[in-house]
Amino acid sequence: MKFPFFPHQASTVAEQTDYLYFGLTCLSGLMLLIIFIPMIYFLFKYRRGKPANRQPVHLPMFAIEITWTIIPTVLMMGFFAWGAKHYFTIERTPPNAMEINVIGKQWMWKIQHPEGNREINELHVPVGRIVKLTLASQDVIHSFFLPEFRIKQDVVPGRYTTEWLKAKSEGTYRLFCSEFCGTQHSGMIGHVVVMEPGEYEQWLIHGQPSSTLVQEGERLYRELGCSGCHAGQSAVRSPPLEGVFGKPVPLQSGEIVIADEGYIRDSILLPAKQIAAGYTNDMPSFQGRVSEEELLSLVAYVKALAHK
Numbered sequence: 001m002k003f004p005f006f007p008h009q010a011s012t013v014a015e016q017t018d019y020l021y022f023g024l025t026c027l028s029g030l031m032l033l034i035i036f037i038p039m040i041y042f043l044f045k046y047r048r049g050k051p052a053n054r055q056p057v058h059l060p061m062f063a064i065e066i067t068w069t070i071i072p073t074v075l076m077m078g079f080f081a082w083g084a085k086h087y088f089t090i091e092r093t094p095p096n097a098m099e100i101n102v103i104g105k106q107w108m109w110k111i112q113h114p115e116g117n118r119e120i121n122e123l124h125v126p127v128g129r130i131v132k133l134t135l136a137s138q139d140v141i142h143s144f145f146l147p148e149f150r151i152k153q154d155v156v157p158g159r160y161t162t163e164w165l166k167a168k169s170e171g172t173y174r175l176f177c178s179e180f181c182g183t184q185h186s187g188m189i190g191h192v193v194v195m196e197p198g199e200y201e202q203w204l205i206h207g208q209p210s211s212t213l214v215q216e217g218e219r220l221y222r223e224l225g226c227s228g229c230h231a232g233q234s235a236v237r238s239p240p241l242e243g244v245f246g247k248p249v250p251l252q253s254g255e256i257v258i259a260d261e262g263y264i265r266d267s268i269l270l271p272a273k274q275i276a277a278g279y280t281n282d283m284p285s286f287q288g289r290v291s292e293e294e295l296l297s298l299v300a301y302v303k304a305l306a307h308k
């Protein structure tokens with residue numbers, strides 16, 4: 001169902017989001033009427049100088065109190081349950097998503113496709129495919145806002161945030177930055193182009209990237225000297241990277257963490273933060289030496305090693 005004043009519903013979650021917002025708006029409107037109509041009525045009825053009956057009236061106060069406590073509580077808990085259910089749908093990326101990286105920087109959106117294609121302020125996606133977006137910021141807090149997809153997510157320096165979308169129909173939709181991020185914040189806008197899967201393939205081929213994201217990551221892995229220690233036969237004892245992604249990693253501190261994108265990123269920039277059990281802290285930090293784009297390709301490479 002479409003609602004007036006709401007943007008076009010370009011994603012599969014948009015309709016549910018709209019129902020929730022529309023429901024909340026109706027409930028708020030109803031509460032407004034219930035409170036304001038009697039208020040305005042009494043304002044006139046008991047105006048100073050008006051001959052109204054001002055004797056105290058005895059009402060069943062206990063029953064009234066109970067009623068106006070329980071009804072709104074039940075209503076609000078209902079909305080809470082509905083909202084929570086929808087929140088989980090939005091926040092949990094379904095399996096088998098294709099992955100696209102988004103990097104926010106003053107003042108543009110940089111997009112990386114796994115095939116190696118890159119774009120600026122444009123995001124091409126195929127219709128009907130689940131797309132997982134990994135969002136990173138190179139400088140300050142930005143906010144990735146796709147109104148037609150009902151997606152708004154802060155992009156925070158120092159960590160990854162994720163979102164997913166499944167486009168329902170072809171077309172060109174709007175992309176905004178919705179967090180004030182400096183003088184040209186208002187210019188940090190672009191488009192999402194939803195294409196037929198075949199057309200999208202053509203578009204990817206037409207872009208002719210020299211290497212995929214994983215190949216790019218592998219090149220950096222050698223260039224930065226990571227392979228010197230992490231390759232199997234090296235003299236330095238370091239955690240092997242093959243098969244590590246997505247698995248639990250026991251740490252020296254006794255904690256166990258999952259080796260996700262954020263963990264890989266932290267291990268490159270802040271190697272002393274979480275040391276794998278059985279190893280010493282010998283790795284230098286790469287903070288300031290690699291850009292967010294390079295980091296994401298290194299992460300893609302480590303991810304690819306998980307399947308080796």
Ligand code: CUA
Pocket residue numbers: 104105107141142143177178179180181182185186188
């Ligand atoms: Cu980036 Cu506002």
